[in-house]
Structure formats: C-alpha cells, structure tokens
Amino acid sequence: MYARPEVSGTPATLGVSGMLWRDALVMYDRTTRSLWSQIDGKAVAGPMKGERLAEVPSEQTTWDKWKRRYPGTLVLVKPTLPGSPYAEYFADPETIGVRGSGNPDPRLGAKELVIGIERENQFAAVPLGIVEKRGAFNTEAWGVPLVVTKIASFVARAGQRRLMFDSAGHALRDRETGSIWSLESGEAIDGPLKGHRLERVSSKIAYWGVWARFHKSEVLRTDK
Amino acid sequence: MTHLIIVTVTVTALFALACQQTGATLQDAAASQSQDDLPRVSEIGRDPVHTLLPPDAIPSIDAPQFVGAAEATFMRDEEPVIGIVSGGVAKAFSTWHLDHHEIVNDTIGGKPVAVTW
Numbered sequence: 001m002y003a004r005p006e007v008s009g010t011p012a013t014l015g016v017s018g019m020l021w022r023d024a025l026v027m028y029d030r031t032t033r034s035l036w037s038q039i040d041g042k043a044v045a046g047p048m049k050g051e052r053l054a055e056v057p058s059e060q061t062t063w064d065k066w067k068r069r070y071p072g073t074l075v076l077v078k079p080t081l082p083g084s085p086y087a088e089y090f091a092d093p094e095t096i097g098v099r100g101s102g103n104p105d106p107r108l109g110a111k112e113l114v115i116g117i118e119r120e121n122q123f124a125a126v127p128l129g130i131v132e133k134r135g136a137f138n139t140e141a142w143g144v145p146l147v148v149t150k151i152a153s154f155v156a157r158a159g160q161r162r163l164m165f166d167s168a169g170h171a172l173r174d175r176e177t178g179s180i181w182s183l184e185s186g187e188a189i190d191g192p193l194k195g196h197r198l199e200r201v202s203s204k205i206a207y208w209g210v211w212a213r214f215h216k217s218e219v220l221r222t223d224k
Numbered sequence: 225m226t227h228l229i230i231v232t233v234t235v236t237a238l239f240a241l242a243c244q245q246t247g248a249t250l251q252d253a254a255a256s257q258s259q260d261d262l263p264r265v266s267e268i269g270r271d272p273v274h275t276l277l278p279p280d281a282i283p284s285i286d287a288p289q290f291v292g293a294a295e296a297t298f299m300r301d302e303e304p305v306i307g308i309v310s311g312g313v314a315k316a317f318s319t320w321h322l323d324h325h326e327i328v329n330d331t332i333g334g335k336p337v338a339v340t341w
Contacts, residue, residue, distance in 0.1 A: 011336035018277030070314035
C-alpha cells in the first residue's frame with residue numbers, strides 16, 4: 001500500500017498501465033502519466049522518474065481475524081464479477097507470473113512468501129513463516145540489527161542501544177526497558193523510552209520468486 | 225496453505241486472465257487507447273518491459289464503496305484481506321476482490337492511498 005503521489009498538492013490516482021516489468025505490475029499516475037513500479041514504488045519513466053511513493057503500513061490477514069480485532073472496520077464492497085482467477089495459478093508452485101520465469105534463486109522456493117526488506121539500497125528477505133511464528137523476529141542484516149514483523153520493520157536501535165523486541169498486540173515491547181513501541185510510527189508510546197523513535201525500514205510481503213528477481217538479498221533465518 | 229493466499233505482491237497471472245475476462249471491452253480499449261500517451265519504454269535497466277494490455281484494461285477502483293462488518297455478508301471468514309488502520313479508521317480489502325482490479329484509489333483517515341495488488 002502506497003501513499004498516492006501528489007502533484008502541486010493534489011493527490012493523483014493510479015491506474016494499471018498494462019505493462020509488466022520484471023514480472024510485476026507497472027502502474028501509471030493519471031496526472032503526470034509517469035510509470036511506477038508496483039514492487040518498490042519507484043517512478044521508472046515519465047516526469048516523476050526517480051521519485052518514490054511512500055509506503056503505508058498495512059497488513060495481510062483473514063477477514064475473521066481482522067474484524068475481531070477491529071469490530072468497527074469497514075470493508076470494500078464487491079463488484080459483481082466472477083470468482084478468483086488464481087486457483088490455477090496457486091496450483092503451479094514453480095511458475096511465477098504469466099511469462100513463467102521460474103525461480104531466479106534456489107535458496108528458497110519460488111512461491112515461498114517472504115518479508116522483503118530494504119534499507120539504503122541493501123536488501124534482505126525473511127521467510128514469512130519465521131515471522132508468523134515469532135510475531136516479532138529479531139535479527140541482523142548487513143551488520144544492522146533489525147526487528148521484523150508482518151506489519152512493519154525497524155532498525156532495532158534507540159540511539160546506540162540495541163533493543164530486542166516481542167510482539168505486544170498491535171505494538172512491540174522491548175525486552176530491555178519494557179517500553180511499548182507503535183508499529184505504525186515506530187515511536188515509543190509508553191515506558192522509559194517514550195518519545196524515542198525507531199528507524200523504519202521498507203518491508204513488504206512478496207513471493208521469493210519475484211523478490212529475488214528484483215533484489216540481491218541476504219536470506220535471514222536465525223534470531224540474532 | 226493459508227499463507228499461499230495471503231499475498232501482497234502483484235501476481236501477474238492476472239494479465240492473462242484479464243485478456244479472457246474483459247473480452248469485447250478489451251478490443252474497444254485497445255482501439256481507443258492505441259494513441260495512449262504513456263511513456264513508451266521497451267527496457268528499464270537491462271530488463272525488458274512487456275506491454276500486454278492497453279492502459280486501464282484492468283480497471284482500478286476509483287470510487288470505492290464500503291460497508292461495516294455486520295453488513296458484509298459477502299465476505300467469507302477465511303477470505304484473505306489487506307487491512308489498514310489510519311487516522312482512527314480501519315479498512316479491509318479482500319484480495320480475491322482485488323484480483324480483478326489490482327489498484328484501489330482511496331482516502332483513509334484523510335490520507336490518500338493506493339491499495340495495490
């Protein structure tokens with residue numbers, strides 16, 4: 001999920017360009033007609049080239065879990081169209097995308113879901129199952145301590161101090177001080193570190209087969 | 225198995241399906257937009273750009289309609305959703321639904337966002 005690009009203070013709408021790049025959707029904005037790569041939010045052609053859409057934290061879950069957590073939630077009304085076209089797609093674990101480009105990196109299965117992480121043009125991926133099991137996965141990539149969750153990921157440092165985190169509902173709790181950190185803003189909202197803010201790193205759920213095609217990544221599997 | 229269907233990345237098999245599903249309207253779209261003014265690119269970096277459909281052959285949702293959970297009898301419990309909380313507003317988007325549109329242009333809690341699939 002991305003913040004829509006603003007042109008002269010007015011948010012543009014995004015449309016489907018009909019193009020594929022690296023087996024992923026290319027979007028366009030209806031104000032400047034620039035092309036945007038869906039997978040990393042970068043403008044790849046047109047007047048906005050070089051710009052990047054800000055990511056908005058979102059979460060993938062199931063409807064029953066979501067509505068139990070947010071009873072006041074709204075849900076998008078369905079149009080009257082036939083059912084999911086993906087049955088066939090999911091039945092074929094070795095093929096990614098319409099062009100069938102296979103698995104670019106056998107360290108993980110092409111259809112394995114990962115949390116793909118990016119910071120300063122460095123990339124890493126964590127198998128989603130590891131993160132789901134722990135809630136908050138404490139690890140390191142490129143020598144930087146990280147805490148990875150399904151919703152958002154952060155550099156696990158407040159100032160110079162390394163922190164380890166546990167999941168605490170829709171927030172994180174650090175083991176060192178017990179402070180509570182918002183997953184949305186990265187800010188400590190309660191406890192001794194209240195007011196500190198963690199540096200957010202870009203993170204999103206992706207198929208390994210697509211992510212690996214795009215990014216040379218460390219694969220993170222161990223708690224550190 | 226469940227996490228096979230909890231996906232956030234763009235799953236491009238849709239393009240092939242859209243070719244079948246949009247049928248007649250696709251030809252119209254191709255005719256009316258053959259002069260489309262999107263940048264023409266055949267390659268970015270060293271990777272090819274494939275043009276498979278005219279712009280908007282897969283229509284984004286630009287005026288999304290929402291209902292509360294009690295009214296959402298069309299939703300199945302196990303249905304995968306993308307959820308967002310912003311400005312005190314929680315919204316869910318069924319990814320089965322997004323299969324047909326790929327992009328929802330919305331404003332959530334005052335923030336203009338694009339839900340992409």
